[in-house]
Amino acid sequence: MPALHITNPISEQDLLKLRAGDRVLLNGTIYTARDAAHKRMAESLQKGEALPFDIAGQTIYYVGPTPAKPGQVIGSAGPTTSGRMDKYTPALLDLGLKGMIGKGYRSEEVIESMKKNQAVYFAAIGGSGALIAKSIKSMEVMAYGDLGPEAIYKLTIKDFPAVVIIDSEGNDWYKIGKQQFQEQTRNVEKFSSRISE
Template identity: 65%
Template sequence: MAQHYIRVPFEDGVELELRAGDQVFLTGTIFTARDAAHKRMVEQLEKGEALPIDLTNQAIYYVGPTPAKPGAVIGSAGPTTSSRMDKYTPRLLQEGLKGMIGKGYRSKKVIDSIAENNAVYFAAIGGSGALLAQKIKSSELIAYEDLGTEAIRKIEVENFPCIVVNDHKGGDWYKESQANFKQS
C-alpha cells in the first residue's frame, strides 16, 4: 500500500497509478452529490441535456453536509452510503467521471464500470464528518438548490484523506482486507 498526494480534478492517467488499499490525500476541486442529484443528472443526459458540471476527470463526494455554523465553511461532511448511487454511476463514469468518494460496498456492475472507464472508488471514514469538514476550504452551491443538502456543491479540499477501495484493475480493498483477516 502506497501513499499519494493528488490534485483534483485528476490529471490524465493519475488514477491508473492507484491500487486498492492505497492511502490518498486529495487537494483541489471536487463536487458533492447524492442520490437525488445523481438521478437528476442521469435524467438530463437521457433527455440529451447538458449537465450543470463537467465530469471530465472529476471526483464526486457522496455527502449531504449539514448547515455551516457561523464562521465555518461547511457543516459536518461525512460520507454517505455509496450503493445508493450505484444505478446511476456507470452512466456518469461514461461522461468522464474518474473518482467517487463515499462509504461501503459497490455493486459488481459499478466495479466493472470502474475498470472499463479507468476510474477509482475511494472510501472516506464514516462517523468523522466534523473532522473531514476541516479539510474543506470552500463550498459553493452549483446546481439543484431545491434538493437542499443533496444539491451539487463545488468544494475546495486540502489533503482530504481517503483510501482506494476499488481500482481500475478490479482490486477491492474490502475483499482483500477480509481475506487477510481470515488468514490471521
C-alpha cells in the same frame, strides 16, 4: 506506507498508479452529489440535456453535509453509502467521471464500468464528518440549490484523508483487506443458505 498526495481532477498518471489499499490525501476541486442530485442528473441525461457541470475528468463526493454554523465553511461532511448511487453511476462513468468518494460496497456493474472507463473509488471514514470538514476549504453551490444538503456543491479540499477501495483494474480493498484478518473459519457467505427457507 505514507499517504500519497493526489490532486483532483486526477491526472491519468496518478489514476493508473493508484492501487486498492493505498492511503491518500486528496487535494483540489471535487463536486458533491447524493441520491436526489443523481436522480436529477439521470433524468437530464434521459431527456438528452447536458449535466449542470462538465463531469469529464472530475471527482464526485457522496455527501449531504449538515448546515454550516456561522463562520464555518461547511457543517459536518462525512461520506454516505455509495451503493445507493450505483444505479446511476455507469452512465456518469461513460461521460468521463474519473473519481468517486463515498463508503461501502459498489455493484459489479459499477466495477466493470470503472475498469472499462479507467476510474477510481475512494472511501472516506464514515462517521468522521467533523474531522473531514476541516479539510474542506471552500464550498459553492453548482446546481440544484433547492435540494439543500443534497444539492451539487463545488468543494476545494486540502489533505482530505481517504483510502483507495477500487482501483482502475477493479481490485477491491473490501475483499482483500478482510481476507488478511478473517479468522472465522465458517464460511459466512453460506450462513444464510444454511437456514431453512
